Amino acid sequence: EAGIERELGNHETPDGRPGIAVLLFATDRKTLEAQLQARIGQCVLTCPTTAVFAGLEGEGQIALGKNLRYFGDGYQTSKQVDDHRYWRIPVMDGEFLCEETTGYQTAIGGGNLLVFARSLSQVLLACEAAIDAMSMLPDIILPFPGGGVRSGSKVGSKYKTLSASTNHPYCPTLKGLPDNVLDKNVEAVMEIVIDGLSVEDLNLAMRRGIEAICDLGKAQGIEKITGGNYGGKLGR
Structure with missing residues (x-):
């Protein structure tokens, strides 16, 4: 990245x-x-x-x-x-x-935020606010185009050749599946991936991003902020 x-x-x-x-x-x-x-x-x-x-x-x-x-x-x-x-x-x-x-040098990759919102336009607005806040900081990058990621991954796949595949429990079009985790109000999820030179750099960037999203709050359609943890199996 x-x-x-x-x-x-x-x-x-x-x-x-x-x-x-x-x-x-x-x-x-x-x-x-x-x-x-x-x-x-x-x-x-x-x-x-x-x-x-x-x-x-x-x-x-x-x-x-x-x-x-x-x-x-x-x-x-x-x-x-x-x-x-x-x-x-x-x-x-x-x-x-x-x-x-x-x-x-040794550094830290794959820090992430998952943002849940009531609409695609609202989740994009929230991620843009977070990206703007994090981009002001030194010693970190947001490695994906524009900073926001729609194609979040899970570990593994039905296809043996793939180590990762679409994170279907977070896909709004698959709410009918038993393992889908989205509440009825959530219609879009976006991920922000952060890489940094140190844990401290990563922590500060995530904090600034979360604060920027929280400033928008539920009034702007934000339902939840969380992060993905893949047990060291997705990336290293």
């Missing part, structure tokens, strides 16, 4: 230009490194005028530009500045500058 942590002013970036801080989460170091390489190569290297710098000291180092440099087909050059090594890769608008490695 990945997302924008915050926007950076030109006084906060190594090259003095406006920037974006991104956090990326994975279940292990190998997967994290592979995802980082793929996403930088597909989404940032390809984008005109961009450069990539390490933004985290971390517990260890993983490759950033170290492998992407080979895209330069032998025309790439390296530059050492203090303790940092950068790779300059020639591209059609000039060059792509990328730091050789970046830090990584």
Whole structure:
């Protein structure tokens, strides 16, 4: 999972230009490194005028530009500045500058809120308020598009090849099923997923989100706020 942590002013970036801080989460170091390489190569290297710098000291180092440099087909050059090594890769608008490695650390993924409301428009309004409040905080991301998730998952499936499937006890169109948990007033449920660098970051984000939803209250159609706990079986 990945997302924008915050926007950076030109006084906060190594090259003095406006920037974006991104956090990326994975279940292990190998997967994290592979995802980082793929996403930088597909989404940032390809984008005109961009450069990539390490933004985290971390517990260890993983490759950033170290492998992407080979895209330069032998025309790439390296530059050492203090303790940092950068790779300059020639591209059609000039060059792509990328730091050789970046830090990584143990973090927390999969914090979540489930919001129950009397209508789809009301649950969307509540989630947007929560997302706006949480997005102001550093060191967390809301990794799904727009922050809200309609396709919440449960552990397991009728199909053996799937480890997760639609969370049918929370689907309003399936209220007739014996294991559906929705009250008669609830017509929509939305999930907000939060990843953070620490438990404290995650706790603060969830608190701000809950407070923003509670400010709307029952008058705005909010019926309940809870969270999903999957016993460590969904993700890790």
